[in-house]
Amino acid sequence: MFHFSKTLALLPQFLVGAGITLGVSAVGFLVGTLIGFGLLACGRSRWLFVRWIGAIYTSFIRGTPLIVQIFVVYYVLPGLIGIDLPPLVAGVLALGFNSAAFVAEILRGGLTRIPAGQYEAAKALGLKPAVTWLKVILPQLMRTIIPPMVNEFTMLVKASSILSVIAVVELTRTAQNIMNVTYRPVEAFCVAAVLYFIVLFSCSLLTRLLERRAQGGRA
Amino acid sequence: MSFDTAVILDNWPVLARGFGNTVLICAVALPLGFALGTALALARLRGGSIAATAVSAYVEIFRNIPFLIQVFLLFYVLPMFGVRLSPVTVSIGALTAYAGAYLAEILRGALQSIPHGQVEAGYALGLRYMTIFRKILLPQVVGYILPAATNLTITLIKESAILSAITVPELTYMAQDVIGRTFSPVEIFTAIALLYWGLTALVAAISRGLEHRLQPHLAARRAG
Numbered sequence: 001m002f003h004f005s006k007t008l009a010l011l012p013q014f015l016v017g018a019g020i021t022l023g024v025s026a027v028g029f030l031v032g033t034l035i036g037f038g039l040l041a042c043g044r045s046r047w048l049f050v051r052w053i054g055a056i057y058t059s060f061i062r063g064t065p066l067i068v069q070i071f072v073v074y075y076v077l078p079g080l081i082g083i084d085l086p087p088l089v090a091g092v093l094a095l096g097f098n099s100a101a102f103v104a105e106i107l108r109g110g111l112t113r114i115p116a117g118q119y120e121a122a123k124a125l126g127l128k129p130a131v132t133w134l135k136v137i138l139p140q141l142m143r144t145i146i147p148p149m150v151n152e153f154t155m156l157v158k159a160s161s162i163l164s165v166i167a168v169v170e171l172t173r174t175a176q177n178i179m180n181v182t183y184r185p186v187e188a189f190c191v192a193a194v195l196y197f198i199v200l201f202s203c204s205l206l207t208r209l210l211e212r213r214a215q216g217g218r219a
Numbered sequence: 220m221s222f223d224t225a226v227i228l229d230n231w232p233v234l235a236r237g238f239g240n241t242v243l244i245c246a247v248a249l250p251l252g253f254a255l256g257t258a259l260a261l262a263r264l265r266g267g268s269i270a271a272t273a274v275s276a277y278v279e280i281f282r283n284i285p286f287l288i289q290v291f292l293l294f295y296v297l298p299m300f301g302v303r304l305s306p307v308t309v310s311i312g313a314l315t316a317y318a319g320a321y322l323a324e325i326l327r328g329a330l331q332s333i334p335h336g337q338v339e340a341g342y343a344l345g346l347r348y349m350t351i352f353r354k355i356l357l358p359q360v361v362g363y364i365l366p367a368a369t370n371l372t373i374t375l376i377k378e379s380a381i382l383s384a385i386t387v388p389e390l391t392y393m394a395q396d397v398i399g400r401t402f403s404p405v406e407i408f409t410a411i412a413l414l415y416w417g418l419t420a421l422v423a424a425i426s427r428g429l430e431h432r433l434q435p436h437l438a439a440r441r442a443g
Contacts, residue, residue, distance in 0.1 A: 001299060059416070059420075060412070060416060062373075062419075063373070063415065063416040063419040063420055064377070064412045064415045064416050064419075065376075065377040065378070065379075065380030065381070065391065065415055066377065066380075067380045067381055067383070067391055068380060068391060068408060068411060068412050068415060069412075071404070071408050072408050072409075072412065075398075075404035075405075075408065076404055076405045076408055076409075079405055154283075157285075158284075158285040158286070159285075160285075161285035161286075161287045161288060162285075162287055162381060164287070165384065172285065172287055172288060172291075175288075175291075185291070185295035186292065186295050186296050186299060189288055189291045189292045189295065190292070192288055193284045193288050193289075193292060196283065196284050196285055196288060197280065197283050197284055200282075200283035200284070201279060201283045204279075204282075204283065
């Protein structure tokens with residue numbers, strides 16, 4: 001019933017697809033982290049209007065399906081900015097815009113765990129705000145946010161499969177293309193599923209390890 | 220750039236049908252997923268080591284493979300065994316299996332957070348485990364899992380958009396259909412984004428209301 005020989009012969013193509021999946025997710029994650037810091041700044045802004053924009057953005061991203069966001073970036077954004085986006089760029093941007101909302105929440109959550117005394121102590125020592133942030137707050141923030149950030153990366157790897165709908169040739173799209181050559185859909189998607197599982201399961205094991213270590217470090 | 224609201228109004232019946240299908244599919248898959256998740260969580264906690272291993276394998280597989288791949292696999296695997304189901308049935312099955320995996324984990328955590336002495340007290344009173352589960356554990360767990368279950372519900376609504384890939388006539392698919400005829404992606408995608416946004420906001424609002432009723436002591440503390 002299952003005939004994997006033809007599909008497995010194309011394993012190198014699958015591996016290239018998996019590489020692109022990881023690459024797209026990684027760049028999307030970077031973009032998301034940058035925008036996420038921006039959103040965090042919006043949330044702490046002095047002006048109500050800016051705080052509102054941040055809140056509406058987060059609510060929109062969390063309240064609409066990623067596939068719709070991808071379509072919006074791919075089909076609607078070019079009309080707004082007047083530049084045609086290739087699928088790969090649109091895909092990476094959509095992933096970044098999406099993950100920014102979640103990254104901002106992770107950052108906000110991490111910051112609430114840093115006691116106010118840290119800021120006061122830095123001020124009492126005469127540190128400038130920039131130095132306080134870089135040398136006092138950020139290192140502590142990093143330690144608490146690493147496990148949820150790895151988790152967010154795994155969410156992005158999973159989400160990146162949806163980029164196949166705008167013809168980004170990542171792992172899922174590769175499986176579809178191979179299915180069209182071999183006429184063996186189940187085998188193609190099984191191989192893709194196994195590759196996804198290997199990547200995602202090792203990431204979630206890493207998250208668990210980091211969480212345990214973070215707890216151990218504090219005890 | 221122009222925004223033509225007439226396109227939305229002209230195609231409103233089609234979008235409304237898609238929206239109805241999205242709600243329907245989620246409304247059917249959600250209770251089924253809860254039932255499956257409860258069964259899985261009980262099997263994991265009570266069913267011995269083989270059942271526990273099987274359940275944790277199930278959970279890891281469904282949590283570590285993208286939903287789109289799960290949908291494609293189900294869509295193409297079933298016909299190989301001679302099972303021919305409509306895309307809607309396949310999609311309800313896929314959403315149920317997916318929700319079940321996540322809910323099993325949520326429930327397991329919640330059940331493990333209840334002191335074991337309560338189960339022992341139940342046994343000491345001569346109750347069977349299922350009675351203890353229904354009458355003692357479940358009522359306490361319901362309030363506890365509500366926030367996580369709400370998140371899962373919202374995730375389910377959002378994941379259902381992916382079903383457009385196997386031609387399920389839900390909101391996203393209908394939108395693509397309309398865009399194919401009218402070439403107006405801006406208006407139609409804006410419209411369906413707002414519909415999804417409204418739906419998930421409604422779910423979140425209902426959940427907040429329920430939270431106040433199920434856990435008045437916690438709500439009071441939060442307000443105070």
